[in-house]
Amino acid sequence: MRPNDVMKVLMPLGLLLAGVSAHAQSTSFTINTSLERKAISPLIYGYNAYADGTNRAGWENQGGQASLQSLNLASRRLGGNSMTSYNWENGVSNSGEDWCNSSNAAVSAVAGAGNPSTTAGLAYYAPGAALVSFHDQSLTLNTYSLLQLPAAGKLPKDIVNLYPPSSCQGYDLWQSTAGPSNIDTARWLTIVNDKPASLGSLSTTPTLLDDFVYLDEELNFLIQKYGNSQTASGIKGYELDNEPDLWHHWADANNGSGTHPNLYPAFTTVADVVQKNIALASTIKRMDSSAQTYGPAISGYLGLFSLWAVWDGTQSHQPADWSTYNVEPFVSNSTGDRYRYNGMTMANAYLSAMKNASQQANQRLLDVFSFHYYPQASYSSTDRVQAARSLWDASYVEPSWITQTGNGFTDGRGLQIVTKLKQAINDFYPDTKLAITEYNFGGKDDVTGAIAQADALGIFGKQGVYLATYFGDAEGFVASGFKIFRNYDGRMSSFPEISVQALASNNANGAVYAAVSAADPSTLHIIAINRLTTAMTGNFQITNPVNFKTAQVWGVSGTTTAITAQTGLSNIKSNKFSYRMPASSVLHFVLKP
Known part of the structure; x- marks a missing residue:
């Protein structure tokens, strides 16, 4: 399902909104690239x-x-x-x-x-x-x-x-x-x-x-x-x-x-x-x-x-x-x-x-x-x-x-x-x-x-x-x-080889995994899962030495096995953004400064 184009809309807390439904449940995902670093x-x-x-x-x-x-x-x-x-x-x-x-x-x-x-x-x-x-x-x-x-x-x-x-x-x-x-x-x-x-x-x-x-x-x-x-x-x-x-x-x-x-x-x-x-x-x-x-x-x-x-x-x-x-x-x-x-x-x-x-x-x-x-x-x-x-x-x-x-x-x-x-x-x-x-x-x-x-x-x-x-x-x-x-x-x-800290506020609703690469430390990969049978808003907050500006997104959901390109992000502010995750979905975000 294609998220709405909301690149021009910013929430009061600086979160970038990507197709958020007013009735969708939400889960917070926090990532810290300096913590829990270990080789995958x-x-x-x-x-x-x-x-x-x-x-x-x-x-x-x-x-x-x-x-x-x-x-x-x-x-x-x-x-x-x-x-x-x-x-x-x-x-x-x-x-x-x-x-x-x-x-x-x-x-x-x-x-x-x-x-x-x-x-x-x-x-x-x-x-x-x-x-x-x-x-x-x-x-x-x-x-x-x-x-x-x-x-x-x-x-x-x-x-x-x-x-x-x-x-x-x-x-x-x-x-x-x-x-x-x-x-x-x-x-x-x-x-x-x-x-x-x-x-x-x-x-x-x-x-x-x-x-x-x-x-x-x-x-x-x-x-x-x-x-x-x-x-x-x-x-x-x-x-x-x-x-x-x-x-x-x-x-x-x-x-x-x-x-x-x-x-x-x-x-x-x-x-x-x-x-x-x-x-x-x-x-x-x-x-x-x-x-x-x-x-x-x-x-x-x-x-x-x-x-x-x-x-x-x-x-x-x-x-x-x-x-x-x-x-x-x-x-x-x-x-x-x-x-x-x-x-x-x-x-x-x-x-x-x-x-x-x-x-x-x-x-x-x-x-x-x-x-x-x-x-x-x-x-x-x-x-x-x-x-x-x-x-x-x-x-x-x-x-x-x-x-x-x-x-x-x-x-x-x-x-x-x-x-x-x-x-x-x-x-x-x-x-x-x-x-x-x-x-x-x-x-x-x-x-x-x-x-x-x-x-x-x-x-x-x-x-x-x-x-x-x-x-x-x-x-x-x-x-x-x-x-x-x-x-x-x-x-x-x-997905790269160095796992970093990634936490979900509600494990029953969703899961999140994050990693960086030694060859490209300025890029962050996040895989987020919506376990729910309804759409969910994922609120992402990232701690990283450099602010990310853009994200490409791929995902799988629904009845087709194909992993397809989703609507990306082009104006991330303060390493925070929100994204509408389709029902029963897995999304792969690739974030860059």
């Missing part, structure tokens, strides 16, 4: 490759190469449930309970490696074909690659049935009895992190006839092809598997017992997750000491709470060894404050264990603490526009079972998952970075998706998150949420 990690502008669920392969995933390039991404992750079982030697992966516990070619095919060979025996694909396809595209897109490595313990050997029964549901087993099937124990290979010296040197074309897959051999394959992480083409980061809190746990209300109960037959314990993470991180650092390690990739709040991500509606359930870890200092850092971490005790125990192992190894084994965030209160448009506030805002109590009083989690308090985890890092393993390697607020087909996505990116930058990779369709209004930061004018122009 470009890696927060990322997504998970091949996670759109449409079976589009390679470049066609997420709408094709041009669509991907238009997002101006800075990082990509190849990870997810099926990557827990990806056998790099021949490209087979197992879908676990996501799809019939079927061993298949899903990862390789969707990654762009083509269809599996039906004439080469166990050699369905060349070694590492999916990894090569993924990283080659990252190099083309000039993005950081984060690659998930397997740690759970077993990998599939072959493909028995390319097409499991059509009646299969994600929580049903395809075949649960012994026999020539995808869950026959003879068809699983054992992961070994470090190949015994007695077996000879590491090979880039490993044998398919033994019972083992060596992860140092996988790393060697990648290093031989691309160089180590310090080279321009090398893979920079490795994640220590995926969602161990869901590998195998107490059966939930739908009789699901985890994502990989056949691959990992015993119930998951904290000690085993920690041991496997330490062992895999040690192998990564031995092979490439400068590569960054990410872990534990917990699936969400309940996993951070007590590892098992299950709750039956009245209580949570914990692994067998939980009593060993549900103790001080992990509960409250011996402060007695039960809500110091809002119950995320597993995070504390994990950080402490990785710190202790690093001290013993005389090298940092964990560079980045990673977790996943799928908000429990974002299914309606009303909730979605507020949902990202659970990452930081103490005043926002999301309407979910996590915050419900009496359930034993936050008991009516705001979740504050990012700020609480930052506190945990400071207390238990200082200088560890923070990453959200999967997240999704929904709303691809609704403008609220753009609001939630933009709000999340703003929070990631403001809160100092190191890397974030969206999981799902980075298209529609979700793409708009990316582009308002990374390609707002269609020429790859981006």
